[in-house]
Amino acid sequence: MFELWFAIAALMLALYVVLDGFDLGAGILSPFVARSDTERRQVLAAIGPFWDGNEVWLLAAGGALFVAFPRVLASGISGFYFAIILLLWCLLGRGIAIEFRSHVSDPLWRSAWDFVFAAASTLLAVFFGAAFGNLMRGVPLDGEGWFALALFTDFSARDPVGILDWYTILTGVFALLALAAHGALFLAWKTEGPVHDRSLRMARRLWIAVAVLWPVVTAASQAVNPALFPGMGRRWLAILAALVAIGGIVVVLVRLWRGGLLGAFVGSCAFLLGIIGASAASYFPVMLRATGGDALSITAYTGGGDEAGLRVALRWFVIGAPLALIYLAVIFRIHRGKAVAAADGEGY
Numbered sequence: 263m264f265e266l267w268f269a270i271a272a273l274m275l276a277l278y279v280v281l282d283g284f285d286l287g288a289g290i291l292s293p294f295v296a297r298s299d300t301e302r303r304q305v306l307a308a309i310g311p312f313w314d315g316n317e318v319w320l321l322a323a324g325g326a327l328f329v330a331f332p333r334v335l336a337s338g339i340s341g342f343y344f345a346i347i348l349l350l351w352c353l354l355g356r357g358i359a360i361e362f363r364s365h366v367s368d369p370l371w372r373s374a375w376d377f378v379f380a381a382a383s384t385l386l387a388v389f390f391g392a393a394f395g396n397l398m399r400g401v402p403l404d405g406e407g408w409f410a411l412a413l414f415t416d417f418s419a420r421d422p423v424g425i426l427d428w429y430t431i432l433t434g435v436f437a438l439l440a441l442a443a444h445g446a447l448f449l450a451w452k453t454e455g456p457v458h459d460r461s462l463r464m465a466r467r468l469w470i471a472v473a474v475l476w477p478v479v480t481a482a483s484q485a486v487n488p489a490l491f492p493g494m495g496r497r498w499l500a501i502l503a504a505l506v507a508i509g510g511i512v513v514v515l516v517r518l519w520r521g522g523l524l525g526a527f528v529g530s531c532a533f534l535l536g537i538i539g540a541s542a543a544s545y546f547p548v549m550l551r552a553t554g555g556d557a558l559s560i561t562a563y564t565g566g567g568d569e570a571g572l573r574v575a576l577r578w579f580v581i582g583a584p585l586a587l588i589y590l591a592v593i594f595r596i597h598r599g600k601a602v603a604a605a606d607g608e609g610y
Contacts, residue, residue, distance in 0.1 A: 263572045264562045267330035268549075270579065272542035274326050278319035279390070279538060280444075280531045281590075285313040287445015289356060289383025290438070292376065295449060295460040299369075300603050302376055306360060308452040308601035311593055313360065317353070318586070329575045333407060334549045334565040341401055341409040342393070345425055349389050356382040384438065391437025395430035398541070399423065399486045400551035403558045407550075407565075419486050421553050429486050436472075436479045443468035444530045447514070451523040452601045465526075466518050473511060476537075483541075487551065490544050500543035507536025 288309050296302040327335040339346060355378050363375035399419055401409045414424040417431075446465035450458055484491050494500040513529030545551075549565055552558035566572075 263569050263576075264330070264566045265546075266576070267326065267566070267572055268542075268546055268562045271323055271326040271330065272538065274319055274323035276535050276538040276542075278316070278323055279441075280534045281316040281319055282313070283441045283444045283534060284448035284527075285309045285316055285445070286383045286387050287441045287443065288449055289379050289445070290387060290442045291445055291449065291461065291464055292383075293380050295446075295457050295464060297456075299372060301455075301457050302372075303364065303603035304453055304455075304457050304601060305449065306363075307603050308449055310360070310601075311597040314357070315589065315593060317357075322586070330567055330572055331549060331562065331565045332567050334560055337403070337407050337409065337550060337560060337565075341411055342396075342425075344413070345389065345393065345411075349386065352382040352386045352389065355379075356386065387438045387441045388434040391434035392425065392430040394437065394541075395433030396425060397545075397551070398433070398483050398490070399427075399429055400553040400559075402554060403550060403552035403560065405558065407558075407560055423553055429482055432479060432482055436475050439468055439471050439475060440534065443472050444534065447518075447523065447527045447530050451527050454600050462518075462523075469511070469514055469518060473515065476511070490541075494540060494544040497543050497546070500540050503536045503539030503543055505536070507533050507540060510534075510536055 288305055292302060292305050296305045324335070327338075359375040359379035359382065363372050363379070366372070396411075400423070401411065402421060402423060403409045412422075412424040414426040415422050417424075417427045419427045419429040443465060446461045446468055449461035450465055453461065494504065510529045510532030514526050514533065517523070517526035517529060547561040547563055548556075548559050549562055550560040552560075
C-alpha cells in the first residue's frame with residue numbers, strides 16, 4: 263500500500279510539473295516573445311483556460327502526502343518553512359497578475375503586473391528546481407526526524423548544508439531552462455503571428471541548452487547522492503522512465519527542426535514525466551534523505567500513515583482521479599486551436 267501511494271504522490275507531482283510547467287514557461291518568456299499589449303494578452307489567452315486548473319495538481323500532490331505520509335509532510339513543511347512562504351507568495355503574485363492586469367487600461371498598471379507575472383513565474387521555476395535538488399542531496403534530519411535549513415552556508419553541498427549550494431543552484435537553473443523550453447513549445451503550438459515566431463526561435467535555443475545541461479545535472483546528482491544510479495539499475499520502472507525521458511527529448515529536437523509542434527510538445531511532456539519518474543523510482547523508498555546517514559532518513563515505510571486509512575483514501579482516489587483527468591481532456595478539447603487575444607476590456 264505504501265508503494266502504491268508513493269507512486270500516486272510522485273505521479274501527482276509529475277503532472278503538476280508538466281501541466282503548470284507550460285504556464286510557468288509562458289510567464290518566464292512573456293517579456294521576450296510578447297512586445298505589445300495585444301501580444302501579451304495573446305500569451306495570457308493561450309494559458310488562461312488552463313493555469314488555475316493546472317495548479318490543482320500541486321494541491322493534489324500535497325493532499326496525497328497528507329493522507330499517506332503525514333510524517334514526511336510535517337517534517338518537510340517545518341524544515342522548508344521559509345522556502346514554502348516564498349513559494350506561496352510567488353503563486354499568489356502570479357495568479358493576481360494574470361487576473362488584474364487587464365482591469366485597468368493604464369500602461370503603467372499593466373506593465374507592473376506584467377513584471378510580477380514574469381518575475382513570479384521565473385522564481386517559481388527556480389524554487390521548484392532548488393527544492394528538487396534539496397531532496398536529491400538530502401537534508402540534516404535529526405534523530406526525531408526534524409531539520410532546519412539556513413538559506414545558504416558554504417555552498418559546498420556537504421554538512422552543514424543550506425537551501426542553496428552549488429548543486430541546488432544548478433538544479434534551479436536547469437528547472438528554469440526546462441520549464442521555459444516547455445512553455446516556449448506550448449506558445450509556439452497555441453499561437454500565431456509574431457508570438458509564434460519568437461516562441462519557436464526561443465524553443466530551439468532553449469532545448470539545445472536543456473540537452474547540454476541535462477547530462478551535467480545527472481552527473482552532479484550522482485555525485486551528491488551516490489545511491490541514485492544503483493537504485494535506478496535495480497528497478498525496471500526507473501529504467502523505463504529514463505528511456506521515456508530520452509525518447510521525449512529526441513522527439514522534441516527532431517520535431518522542432520522537421521515540423522510538428524504538437525508532437526514536439528508531447529515529447530516535452532514525456533521528457534519532464536520521464537526525469538521525475540526516473541528520479542522517484544530510483545529514490546524509493548526514501549522520501550527525505552538525511553545527510554547524516556541512511557539510518558536517519560525518512561522512508562515511505564517509516565513516514566507512512568495507517569494502512570486502513572490508506573485503503574479508504576484509495577477508494578476516493580479511484581473516483582476523483584478519473585474525474586480530474588476527464589476535466590483536463592475536456593478543457594483541452596474545448597480550447598483546441600490557436601489562442602486569440604481578447605478585445606481590450608474583454609478579459610485577458
